[in-house]
Amino acid sequence: MARRLAERQPGVDVERVARLCRHHDLNRWPFAHNSELGRFDQAGNTRVFTKSLLDARLSDEDFADLEGVHHKRIDELSPEGRIVLGADAITGVVEDPLLLVTGLNVRPDFIPDPVSRALGFTLRAEPWRGRARRLAKEFHGSGTPDPLAFRAEFARLFRDLMGQVLEREARPERLLDLASSVKTRFIRPHVFPINNDLVCRSSWIRGEVMPRYLARFGDVDLVLVDEDDFVRRAVRIGAAASPADFRPRIDAIREQQPDLCFVGGRAAAERARAAAGVSRRPRFTPVPRLATR
Numbered sequence: 001m002a003r004r005l006a007e008r009q010p011g012v013d014v015e016r017v018a019r020l021c022r023h024h025d026l027n028r029w030p031f032a033h034n035s036e037l038g039r040f041d042q043a044g045n046t047r048v049f050t051k052s053l054l055d056a057r058l059s060d061e062d063f064a065d066l067e068g069v070h071h072k073r074i075d076e077l078s079p080e081g082r083i084v085l086g087a088d089a090i091t092g093v094v095e096d097p098l099l100l101v102t103g104l105n106v107r108p109d110f111i112p113d114p115v116s117r118a119l120g121f122t123l124r125a126e127p128w129r130g131r132a133r134r135l136a137k138e139f140h141g142s143g144t145p146d147p148l149a150f151r152a153e154f155a156r157l158f159r160d161l162m163g164q165v166l167e168r169e170a171r172p173e174r175l176l177d178l179a180s181s182v183k184t185r186f187i188r189p190h191v192f193p194i195n196n197d198l199v200c201r202s203s204w205i206r207g208e209v210m211p212r213y214l215a216r217f218g219d220v221d222l223v224l225v226d227e228d229d230f231v232r233r234a235v236r237i238g239a240a241a242s243p244a245d246f247r248p249r250i251d252a253i254r255e256q257q258p259d260l261c262f263v264g265g266r267a268a269a270e271r272a273r274a275a276a277g278v279s280r281r282p283r284f285t286p287v288p289r290l291a292t293r
Contacts, residue, residue, distance in 0.1 A: 120164050
């Protein structure tokens with residue numbers, strides 16, 4: 001997306017944009033925000049990490065732009081840095097709702113109309129609804145999901161949606177404003193509780209796993225450890241019972257909030273009612289939804 005934006009602006013160094021994109025998110029702990037929050041300053045570590053570990057031949061201007069991107073200080077960035085920040089921000093607020101619907105199986109009408117209008121597309125209407133439904137059904141309704149096929153089709157759908165967004169607005173400053181508004185109004189209060197907490201167990205990772213891990217190993221090499229190594233260490237010291245504890249609970253919506261399901265919701269709700277011994281007679285009280293809605 002950053003390259004597409006760069007190619008529209010005369011005088012921009014497209015290869016420098018690509019270089020900044022490649023380097024802007026390398027120094028992360030395993031599980032990223034789910035482990036880092038309140039403990040790790042990615043922006044403050046950029047120069048140290050890149051110079052000492054990658055031997056990347058980045059200029060002082062490159063480092064300044066990388067730090068500015070992390071801090072979202074668009075007024076301090078070069079034209080290339082502005083493009084990287086705008087692209088990074090807007091792709092996040094398009095990708096997150098799409099993953100919510102197709103990967104986590106949440107109904108498209110969970111996304112408020114003002115958010116859809118701001119982004120310039122709605123997953124409630126065709127052709128996007130049909131494509132999202134096919135993807136969600138293949139992943140959640142087939143019984144034998146193919147993650148690679150899901151990823152490929154998700155990428156195609158994401159690129160098409162981003163095309164819709166960039167047709168309306170391609171200025172990095174405006175894209176950042178748009179993304180900040182959507183993140184504040186919808187992503188942070190409504191998507192994060194589902195994706196980060198319900199599915200990925202971020203509160204458990206931060207509150208229970210990380211204190212024990214850091215007490216045993218410290219944080220010196222966390223930017224070098226991948227998630228598999230981290231999980232093995234955590235299990236070895238008893239911070240988790242087994243590697244399975246770290247697996248995303250992809251079926252959490254179907255199992256815990258079946259009224260929000262995009263596909264398979266009726267069957268899931270029937271099973272939930274049967275398990276609870278609830279009659280199928282019509283109810284006159286509203287079905288509880290996520291407390292964050």
